[in-house]
Amino acid sequence: MGPLVLSLAFVGAIAWLVLLGAHGRQRDERSIDRARDQARRLGMELVAHERSVPHFSLFSSTRTAPRLRREWQVAYSLEVAPRVDARWSFVQRSHDPKGEFSNGYRLQVHHGEVSPEVRQVLLDIAMEWDHEYFEVEFFPESACAFWNEWVHGDGIREIHHHLQRVVAAATSSVVRAA
Numbered sequence: 001m002g003p004l005v006l007s008l009a010f011v012g013a014i015a016w017l018v019l020l021g022a023h024g025r026q027r028d029e030r031s032i033d034r035a036r037d038q039a040r041r042l043g044m045e046l047v048a049h050e051r052s053v054p055h056f057s058l059f060s061s062t063r064t065a066p067r068l069r070r071e072w073q074v075a076y077s078l079e080v081a082p083r084v085d086a087r088w089s090f091v092q093r094s095h096d097p098k099g100e101f102s103n104g105y106r107l108q109v110h111h112g113e114v115s116p117e118v119r120q121v122l123l124d125i126a127m128e129w130d131h132e133y134f135e136v137e138f139f140p141e142s143a144c145a146f147w148n149e150w151v152h153g154d155g156i157r158e159i160h161h162h163l164q165r166v167v168a169a170a171t172s173s174v175v176r177a178a
Helices: 003-024 029-041 116-128 156-177
Strands: 045-055 067-079 087-092 105-111 134-138 142-147
Touching (some): 029 156, 105 116, 134 156
Antiparallel strands (some): 067 142, 134 142
16 A cells, blocks of 8 residues: 555544534534433432533553543433432543453542442442443432533433432431441
């Protein structure tokens, strides 16, 4: 293959990636509105938060930490009852092959403990969410999910399911202790 053919193939590949990025990642406001309506019907509360969001480059190594940018994100949350005296974050921040979780996930415990049952749910989430942004913040009174609404706008049942599993695992130890 000559240099001209290789150059044209490279330019074509770049153009395809640009189109994919431009069209595949556009916000579909109707889909987002449907997801938010469905979340409310499932009993989830939606609250906007400004937070650091990881951005992964198509060309970056999976072994490097993503760039963080402050953005407004909608938290999809479920109430935790009974309250759990714990505060933790399950975030995509780096790739540590020796870490407890795969796909760049890291558990940051701010206070309290994370039960083995919750850790198992988080392991499952880390294995499943290997290609899209999805993070969980746990507070004594709620569990919140942050995700790319524009990527997976119809996946609210999956988000709800994960949050239900987190809440059930977190509250099971409180119920057993009572």
